[in-house]
Amino acid sequence: MRNGSGLGVKPSCAFCGRAHSRFPRFPIFQCEHCERPLLVVPSVKGVGEFLLLNMVDVAKVLMMPIVLGGTIAFFIGRIDAYDFARVVAFSLLVWGVIDVFDGTAGLKTGLDKDGRYVRNSLPAKQRSLIKTAFGIASCLVGGIGLLAMS
């Protein structure tokens, strides 16, 4: 995606790959096709170049240091099992919310992404339904875990 002026630029979605009708006005916006939240960030390739990132993927990546840090801290003895269980419950809750958000967007739009491949119609809705169900289950387990330890 080039040129921040917005004139004649049609950025493509990081999730579904479809072109947008115009350059986004805000750094965070929703794809008009798949309804996933997208983040506009400047590219390192040059001034005036931008990247669109899928916020669902960004949130999952941001959770990795928390999970990895909690696991390492537990295994080297910096936190006890009780605190490690809190980290796991919190992670389950956040990942569950992300999956519910992604799954319900897929159910609504009929678009789902499996690695690099974008599915549509019935297979996408089936995967989105499964994703939503696992997300709800993850939210319940994480939420109950956090409540039980508070």
Ligand SMILES: [Zn+2]
């Ligand atoms: Zn999209």
